[in-house]
Amino acid sequence: MGNIFIDAFRQQxxxxxxxxxxxxxxxATQGGLPVSPTPYADIARQLGVSTEAVITRLTQxxxxxxxxxxxxxxxHYALGYRGNGMSVWDVPDDAVDEVGREIAALDFVSHCYQRxxxxxxxxxxxxAMVHGHNRDEVMARIEEMQAMLGDRVxxxxxLFSTKILKKTGFxx
Amino acid sequence: xxxxxxxxxxxxxxxxxxxxxxxxxxxxxFGTTEATLIEHVxxxxxxxxxxxxxxxxxxxxLGGALTLCAxxxxxxxxxxxxxxxxxxxxxxxxxxxxxxxxxxxxIATDDPERVAEVLADIEHETGCEVLNMPKLTExxxxxxxxx
Numbered sequence: 001m002g003n004i005f006i007d008a009f010r011q012q013x014x015x016x017x018x019x020x021x022x023x024x025x026x027x028a029t030q031g032g033l034p035v036s037p038t039p040y041a042d043i044a045r046q047l048g049v050s051t052e053a054v055i056t057r058l059t060q061x062x063x064x065x066x067x068x069x070x071x072x073x074x075x076h077y078a079l080g081y082r083g084n085g086m087s088v089w090d091v092p093d094d095a096v097d098e099v100g101r102e103i104a105a106l107d108f109v110s111h112c113y114q115r116x117x118x119x120x121x122x123x124x125x126x127x128a129m130v131h132g133h134n135r136d137e138v139m140a141r142i143e144e145m146q147a148m149l150g151d152r153v154x155x156x157x158x159l160f161s162t163k164i165l166k167k168t169g170f171x172x
Numbered sequence: 173x174x175x176x177x178x179x180x181x182x183x184x185x186x187x188x189x190x191x192x193x194x195x196x197x198x199x200x201x202f203g204t205t206e207a208t209l210i211e212h213v214x215x216x217x218x219x220x221x222x223x224x225x226x227x228x229x230x231x232x233x234l235g236g237a238l239t240l241c242a243x244x245x246x247x248x249x250x251x252x253x254x255x256x257x258x259x260x261x262x263x264x265x266x267x268x269x270x271x272x273x274x275x276x277x278x279i280a281t282d283d284p285e286r287v288a289e290v291l292a293d294i295e296h297e298t299g300c301e302v303l304n305m306p307k308l309t310e311x312x313x314x315x316x317x318x319x
Contacts, residue, residue, distance in 0.1 A: 017234055026229060033188075033226040035214045037195055037206055055190050058227060062190070066233040072184035072213075073224040079181070079319055086269065086276075097309065104311035114309035115240065122242075122273070122303060157271070165266035166258045166277070 017066050021049070025057055033070075081131045083138040084161065087145070088124035090117075090154040096126055099152055103128045108141050123155065135160065173221070176204060176212050178319045181221070184213075188225075237284035238264075239306040241291065242273040243298065250274070256297045262290045273303065 017026075024047055033039040040058070041051040061067040076084070091099045096114050103126070104112040112128040130145075132138040142158055179202050189197050195213075196206040216222045231238055245253040250268075257263055257277055266277035279290050287304075295302050 026234070029227050030229055031226070032224060035210055035217065035225065037193055037210065039194065040190070041192065051192060055192075059190055061227070061229075064233065066230055068228040068230050069186075070188045070190065070227045071186060071225075072181070072188070072216075072222045073228070074181050074185065074319075075220050075223040078219070078221045097311075100309060100311035112311040113307040114311070115305040115307055118303050122305075127240075159269040159271045159276075161267040161269050161276075163268040165254050165268055165275070166263060167265050 017061060017064075021047075021053070022057060022061075025054065029058075076131060080133050083132040083134045083136075085130050085135070085138045085142070086159045086161070087128045087130050087142055087156060088159065089126040089128070089149070089156045090123045091126045091149075091152065092154070093125070095152050099149060100126055102148065103145065106141075106145070108132060124157065130158075173319070176202065176208070177216060177221075180209070180212055180216060181319050184222070184225070231280055231282075234282075235284075236280060236282045237287050238278060238280045239287055239304055240276065240278055241294075242276045242303045242305065243294075243300040244273050245275050245298070245300060253298045253300065257294055260290055260294065262286060 017023075025043070028043050028046060034042045036042055038051075040054045044051040044054045047054070058067065058070065062070070089099070089103075100112055100114055103109055108131050110129045110131060112126070114125055115127055117123055117125050128145075130138050130141050132141055138158070138160075142156070146153070146156065183198070183202075188194055191197055193206070195209050199206045199209045202209065213222070213225065217225060243253075243257075253275065254266070254268075257275065258266055260279075262279050262281050264278045264280040266275065268274060269276050279287055281287055281290070291302050291304055294300075
């Protein structure tokens with residue numbers, strides 16, 4: 001019987017997070033949470049709402065995927081990961097989902113996306129960021145990926161960044 | 173970096189509890205105290221070992237749009253083109269890469285219709301063709317840097 005109510009609630013999704021409270025909550029937390037015993041209560045006090053309201057809305061955003069996760073992001077340079085290469089692969093369209101999922105599961109790959117090709121200018125449709133302690137380690141990992149993928153990929157390349165020209169990130 | 177720091181880095185990449193006293197809950201799991209845990213997390217942030225702590229928002233699910241773009245800037249105009257591309261506030265990241273497509277940048281907007289306008293402006297201002305490579309599918313799991 002209780003499930004009827006749960007299903008009714010779920011059917012309300014996708015929840016729209018463009019309301020004023022959501023936007024104020026995003027602005028108050030997109031730069032980070034307070035490192036205090038009660039981070040959510042601190043935010044609630046700042047916004048003049050209850051702690052429960054903050055926790056409930058953040059939970060809804062997590063469930064809807066509007067928040068990927070709450071947690072910490074290590075600075076990979078500080079942890080000694082100085083090699084970061086954008087590997088790009090030309091994979092037949094009918095195999096790209098299978099290959100993409102396999103690549104994303106590798107523990108040295110952070111992001112893996114399918115993107116459009118551009119005829120003669122850009123043949124690669126699968127992008128994977130590969131991390132290592134240095135370039136040699138990244139290259140070894142690319143070879144490992146090549147061995148794993150075999151003839152399911154037609155060609156690939158690796159683009160190392162030579163300079164960060166801008167890094168500000170997305171802000172509301 | 174001590175054992176607790178490593179525990180913090182490894183576990184906080186996975187998630188952080190959405191409860192009234194999250195550090196108290198984690199401290200119990202880590203076999204330490206709430207105060208010690210908070211002190212260590214603050215130090216890792218101050219030292220730049222952790223670059224962010226909090227909710228990671230997904231711009232697209234909040235009505236925004238993101239796309240990856242690439243262009244080939246002639247070497248002798250590279251700095252000039254960098255300035256022109258970076259002058260747009262919608263350009264969130266920009267990297268030089270060792271390829272004939274030597275400039276790769278991300279356009280992020282809270283209005284999806286702006287993406288095409290910014291792209292057209294950049295092509296017009298730089299005289300370079302911009303390849304627009306929005307993601308078609310995401311196979312995201314997320315890097316877990318084990319320490």
